Amino acid sequence: MPDGVKVLVVDDEEPFVDALAQRLELRGFTVLTAFNGDAALAVVQEKPVDVVVLDVLMPGKDGVETLREIKQNKPLVEVIMLTGHATVETAIEGMRLGAYDYLMKPTDTDDLVTKINKAHGRKSDHEERIRQANIDNLLRTRGW
Amino acid sequence: MSQKEIAFTGRIIASLSHEIKNVLATIKESAGLMEDILSLRPETDAPHQARLVKAAGNIRKQVDRGVDVVMGLNRFAHSMDEPMAQIDLNELTAQMAFLMQRFAHKSAIGLSAAPYSEPLNIVTDPFRLEMLLAAALDVCLTRADKGSGLVIQPCRVEGRPAVWIGAAPDEPPDTLPPTVAFPEDLFALKGDLEHLQVNIYDCGSAGLHGVLILFK
Structure with a gap:
């Protein structure tokens, strides 16, 4: 269930972001928005975000550069790249840098929702493994 | 056309087709949002609801068709990128x-x-x-x-x-x-x-x- 999943939508096309954000909210996601790479990084730094939906081609800091910084600062945040036909290779490069997946723009909403949920699932699993490792470590160090 | 002219033509068509796709993406999400809102209470008999649902569906279908066309145009433009x-x-x-x-x-x-x-x-x-x-x-x-x-x-x-x-x-x-x-x-x-x-x-x-x- 998407309830509580925090999604950040990043694209320089403001009307696109606005409509997509409302559609995701109607499906139960909590949605934040940003219209460029720097604004996206600020949101990720200041607020809890589970999944970023990130356009590859943006003026200024592009999608790949933004992805690299997100992964550097918040490695557990999952990123789904939005790409056009001509920038698929860039999106695949993004996956090498740690993006969860990519989608062609315009997106199919059902596909996007599925990928957001899967990306969130991977983040939750990862967080759970870290939590468990911390508990195990604590038990070991205290000799229990 | 010289290779320089071909590459220029391709570059401009690729750029414009990318912009058209952004426009289509926004129209698609906006039409989808209209459908989402109209489907929130499908049982109501709000004025013109059925016609609005049909119109939003038509917009979405035509956008999908437009996306196919613009993708073809974009691929064609990129065929002009390199002489070999x-x-x-x-x-x-x-x-x-x-x-x-x-x-x-x-x-x-x-x-x-x-x-x-x-x-x-x-x-x-x-x-x-x-x-x-x-x-x-x-x-x-x-x-x-x-x-x-x-x-x-x-x-x-x-x-x-x-x-x-x-x-x-x-x-x-x-x-x-x-x-x-x-x-x-x-x-x-x-x-x-x-x-x-x-x-x-x-x-x-x-x-x-x-x-x-x-x-x-």
Whole structure:
């Protein structure tokens, strides 16, 4: 269930972001928005975000550069790249840098929702493994 | 056109088609949002609800159609990027069937692409090869009967990559028939053959309804 999943939508096309954000909210996601790479990084730094939906081609800091910084600062945040036909290779490069997946723009909403949920699932699993490792470590160090 | 002019044309078309796709993406999400909102309370008899749902659905379908067109335009534009590039003939023939669909439709002929069983990669001038294939398709469309079907498909003939444009049910030949000739109605393209390192054969004299473009 998407309830509580925090999604950040990043694209320089403001009307696109606005409509997509409302559609995701109607499906139960909590949605934040940003219209460029720097604004996206600020949101990720200041607020809890589970999944970023990130356009590859943006003026200024592009999608790949933004992805690299997100992964550097918040490695557990999952990123789904939005790409056009001509920038698929860039999106695949993004996956090498740690993006969860990519989608062609315009997106199919059902596909996007599925990928957001899967990306969130991977983040939750990862967080759970870290939590468990911390508990195990604590038990070991205290000799229990 | 010089290569510089071709590259410039391609760059501008690619850029504009990207912008059109952004516009379509916004229209698609906005129409989708309208559908979402209207479906929140489908049981209500709000004025014009059914008509609005239908209109939003039509917008979405037309956007999907527009996206297909603009993707084809974008791929065509990128074929002008480089004077020589590696291409897969399966992708190129599918693209040609898409680009020439309207001309085939006007001639009342069904045009489809049939892929080869494996990738057929060649290094060529993509834009000029598209021009050659378009001209060959034009000739075949002129020759074909109204209501018939035409297939463009990559193949291997005597081990060499080739493109077959033929009327169903004729299949591309495995070997080059001895009696094949250069199609006279493609005479104007003879100058491009050397540049593209291809030969064109009219297989009509061998009893086949089709044209074979064979890479050297």
